[in-house]
Amino acid sequence: MKSLLCLLLVFSTGAFAAEENQFKPLKDVRSQMTFKPLSDEDKELIISYTRTLFSKVYVNLEHKMSIYPTNPLADLKIIEDRYHEMDEVEFHQRMLAIYTSVRDFHVNYNLPKPYACYSSLTGFSLQKMKANKIIVTSVNLNLKNLSPDLQKLTPGDELVSYQNTSPLSYIKSRSAAVGASTPDAVIVQGVFDLYFRSHYGSILQKDNEITASFKRPNGEEYSIVAPWIARFNPDCLKEKTEEKVQSGKTDENLREVKLKERKKFFLNWKNKFITFFKNKLPLVKKKFLNSETSLVDLSAPHTTKHPNLFWKVIPYQGQNFGYLKLDSFDAPEGTNAAVAEVKKVLTQNLADTSALVIDLRGNYGGQISFAEKMAALFGAMPVKSIPFYVRANDFMSFMFKDDPSWLKLMIPQGNNNTLVGPGNLTTLTDLSRVSQSYFGKVVLLTNSECFSSCDLFSAVMKDYARVKIYGTDHSTFGGGANVWATGYMKPAFESIDMPVPPQNISMRVTARHAHRLADNSLIEDRGVATDVILDEETDDLLTQNSTVVAKIYNDFLKDPTLKKSSDTFVEFEQKSFQVHGDNLVNLIASVGNIDYISVFKNKKFVQRFEKDEEDKIAITLNSKNTPYGTESVEIYGFDRDSSTRLPVLRTSLLLETLPEFKKLQDLNVIGDVITTTYPKNADCGWQKSANALLLEGYCPETSTEATLSIELPQTETILSFDLIMDTEPDYDFFEIVAIVNGVETQLMEPVSQPQNESFRISLGAFAGKNIDLKFKVISDEAFSGKGGSISNIQIQ
Structure with a gap:
């Protein structure tokens, strides 16, 4: 049996053979892992960047200081007074301590390359299961020449001591360095820290090796000495991740990128192990299986065009249940393409299932708009945009100078640095274009690795009462936010005469944090609570048989409203x-x-x-x-x-x-077929008068719109009208948009200054189509000034 297991472990890592130039004992490469010198001016600049980030940008500062023993600006002052005495290692270590002290995974101080291209690993991976038990989940025996004791390890063995103390005590001692906040997330991230450390954001540990004790399922205990093995990633020197993150095109940060990289690195070992373990060694498999526990086979799910989306229809006790696995909210082809792919799976592959499990375990986030739009696929009523808050000061006003929706929240507060909101990252118009695509019962399956956009998706689904949340931890990670990198803020730093940091050092902080739709509570440090906590068994971690999903399906079967068979x-x-x-x-x-x-x-x-x-x-x-x-x-x-x-x-x-589209030739008075809407007060907003729209001088509204629904002829037509607007500049905006088949096109840029002129706008691009013309006025709190009018509306 032992020889079979050894064969199994070698098989599981065959595709990941260690190359000499990538894997070496840490003790042999310490001398190579050094920092380039920093001048006093370099250190002063890094300190200035950090002061600006924490005082002007970081939206969670006061919240973090109220719940953790941290004061980043005070700690920064200590460094400022002593930096000329510090070597590079101490300086970087103290800077890292400031960024990790707030326990915010969106807050990073990323070390310079090539130091950042190294990682340290033990050659095996671990994972937490029920009752905080930690077990071995994979072993890379291709590293046995560097670490002979790896041959003693068997997946399923329990870790009982680490560096001569209990694993949980060791994890607790490093909780500040790990940076997680919720109790379960601290343990899960601490378990990663036991066997893998990326030096993108951590100084090299002092120990060259670890000592650990394990217990086999039969009760036998043994100990190992495992050297830390250094891995150098040469591709890191060519990576464009920095540019991608700094461009603002993604909502993830480099810590998320490295977490995903680490997870993928070890998941390859585990998946190879599972495949061989499941298909080739049925006798060994029985060692782990509990015959009294129901199991669901999650192996071989169907892939999709989205690289992180998988699905499967699973027959279970006479029912067909759906299983949807989403590993991240990244959207490499764009948010709309990602949402369309999820919708396609729901409508074409899972439509006939009685109920659906959306498995989000290990999802570290990605695009916020993807998360918001995906939530709209599971309910009849449109979802609202997630409310975000931001600091109001001169630096942030510069960052939002081209975004009037956020700028109007900040300008009234001047430079007082208070938090303002709510504002949105995804418009209601964009969200309204996504409609319900699955009509069965839906539940989420989460854990404390569900981070950032995954937190947000879980929160929206819970707040709209669309799901019950099952989880293997008490909550999701607790980090719903929008992160900004120093590269993304480069224009704002240049405006205050600050050049880029030396040696491509980058820093990131949370610029906007999210609140719950239900009660406006903060998601940071809380996460989304689990309704039903499920314990993961050994099967869940070492095979592709799931006891957790089986427990959820058993709950489905108890639901009296669930379709009982194909005959009902x-x-x-x-x-x-x-x-x-x-x-x-x-x-x-x-x-x-x-x-x-x-x-x-x-x-x-x-x-x-x-x-x-x-x-x-x-x-x-x-x-x-x-x-x-x-x-x-x-x-x-x-x-x-x-x-x-x-x-x-x-x-x-x-x-x-849908509106009733009138043919253009059938119209006598256009004003007769214009519909008006105002969300709060029906006594003010647009008022119709023949071929004109009138706006009162003052109206306690935040928006009003008038819609003309017509069928255009095949020939080109022109929309003409006279516009008079005398409302409050920079707070009240007028615009015209066209909507065809749900796609919105802006016909006129928003105007805010006083207007008194005639407009002619070509509608030739919409010839022969049904079109909604929307005349919109949007304000911050209320329309003010002398009002306005649109008269002589004609389409010819």
Whole structure:
């Protein structure tokens, strides 16, 4: 048996043979891992950058100081008084301590290359399971010449001591250096720290080796001495990650990048181990399996165009359940492409499943807009943009000088450095274009590695009551925020005469932090709480059989509203319907094992409908939506023969109301077919008068719009009108947009200064199409000034 296990471990790492120039004992390369000299001017510049970042940009400073024993600016003053006495190692170490002291994974001080291109590893990986038990999950025996004791290790063995103390005590002693905040995240990141350290953001450890004791499943204990092995990544010197992060095109930071790199590095070992373990050694496999525990096979999921998205339909006790795995919210082809790929999987591959598990374990985040838009795929009502807050000061005003939506929040506060908000990173218009694409029951599966955008997605799904959250930890990581790098802020630093930091040293801090939609509470340091905590068994970590997902599926089966079999159904030809004209929609449903259905709209009972002799149910619904509005329709199916009076099935529909497009030649007075909307006060905002729109001098509104829905001829047409605007400059904005098939095109740049002129705008690009023309006015708090008007509206 031992020889089989050794064979297994060699097989598991065959594709990752150690190259001499990449893997060496740490003690042999210490002399090479040095920093280039820093002049006093260099150190002063790094200190100035750090002072600006923490005093002007870092949005979490006061919050962190209130819950942790940290005062970054005071610690920085100590360095400022003594930096001329410090060598490079001490200086960098003290700077790192400032950035990690706030326990914010979005806050980084990244060391210069080539030092940053090194990492230290032990040759094996570990993972936390239930009751904070830590076990070996993979071993790279290709490193046995550098670390002979690796041959003693077997996946599944429990770590019982580390550096002559308990693993949890050691982890606790390094919690500040690890930088995580929530208790579970501290342990999980601390476990990584036991076997892998990236020197992008950590000074070389003093120890050349670790001593550890392990216990096998049969109770046998043994000890090992494992040298730290240094790995140099030559590609690091050519990496463009720095430019990508600094460009502002991604919401992740380099710590996230390195966490993902570390995870991928060791996951390769684990996956090779699992494949061989599962398919080639069934006798060894029995060593780990608990015959009393239900298992779900998660092996061989289907891949997609998105590199981190996987799916599988899993038959389980007579049901077909869905499984969706998302490893990150990165969007390499853009947010819209990523959302479209998720939607495609939901509508084409998982539509017929009874319920769905979205597995987010180990998802370290990515694009915030991807997370927000993906949440919109799982509910009938559109989601709101996540509220973010930011500091108001001259430095930040410079950063937002081309973003009026944020600038208008900051200008009234001047340079007082208070937090202002809420503002949004994704517009409501963008979110409204994403509609519900899955209509079954949905749950999330999370852990304390769900970070950043993953925190945000979990929060939105929870706040809209769309999911129950199952997790292997008490909460997600707790870091919903938008991070900025010094490179991204380069223009602002140049405006205060600060050149770029020396040696390509970069720093990052949280510039905008997110609050919950439900209660406006901060996500940082809290995360999103787990509703049902599930313990991971050895199977979950060492095989592709999941006890955790099986437990969730068992809970699904207890749900009386879940479709019980393929013979019980309510089927419509489609899942969403467009309502035109008279706002009436007629639906025909085919049913099985259903005698009648009850219809609820927006959680209110509408009507009961009985089936006919042909097992059909005819439904007529009236929609009171404004154009492009949506309504959720819940369908509950009942079986009279059921022993309970509970519904035996639940499904959902989405009603979307479209405007009635008038032909241009049928229009007499354009003003007669313009619709106006104002979210709060129906007594002010745009008022119609023949071919004109009037705006009051003062209106306690934040937005108003007038919409003209028409069918344009095949020939080119011109929109003409006279505009008079005398509202408050820089606070009230007027614009015109065109919407065709849900795609918005700006026809006129937003104007804010007083206007009194005529406009002619070509609509030739929309010839022969149904088009919505929207005349918008947006304000900070209320429209003020003398008001305005749009008159002589014509399309010719």
